[in-house]
Amino acid sequence: MTKQRELILSILKQSDRHLTADEIFFLAKLKMPSIAMATIYNNLNAMNEAGMINRLHIDGVADCFDKITEPHDHLLCDGCGKITDIHLPTLSQQLETTLGTEIEDYELTVHYICPECRRKKRR
Ligand SMILES: [Zn+2]
Numbered sequence: 001m002t003k004q005r006e007l008i009l010s011i012l013k014q015s016d017r018h019l020t021a022d023e024i025f026f027l028a029k030l031k032m033p034s035i036a037m038a039t040i041y042n043n044l045n046a047m048n049e050a051g052m053i054n055r056l057h058i059d060g061v062a063d064c065f066d067k068i069t070e071p072h073d074h075l076l077c078d079g080c081g082k083i084t085d086i087h088l089p090t091l092s093q094q095l096e097t098t099l100g101t102e103i104e105d106y107e108l109t110v111h112y113i114c115p116e117c118r119r120k121k122r123r
């Protein structure tokens with residue numbers, strides 16, 4: 001693994017949220033000032049293809065990268081844009097039961113207003 005890739009991976013692993021390529025670039029530059037945006041993109045794409053990380057695409061939001069590669073779904077706050085993981089282990093089975101056939105995959109983004117935004121609204 002190249003030094004650059006190691007750095008990008010460690011940034012993702014240390015973060016407790018989903019990071020955009022821009023955010024990863026910013027954090028990587030703090031440790032490796034010479035790193036280029038193209039290097040970030042190339043490594044993110046390669047790691048995504050290798051299944052080491054997961055690219056997350058949600059309409060209207062910049063693509064994010066996720067260190068969690070097991071299947072899971074996402075909650076998106078329409079107030080602040082924060083993305084949170086949700087685990088719905090039985091949903092695939094429910095879909096299959098309802099459809100009466102096996103499914104390949106599904107993508108689910110649940111829109112909501114996060115507790116923080118809810119609190120701010122109330123003030
Ligand atoms: Zn929010």
Ligand SMILES: [Zn+2]
Binds near residue numbers: 072
């Ligand atoms: Zn996630």
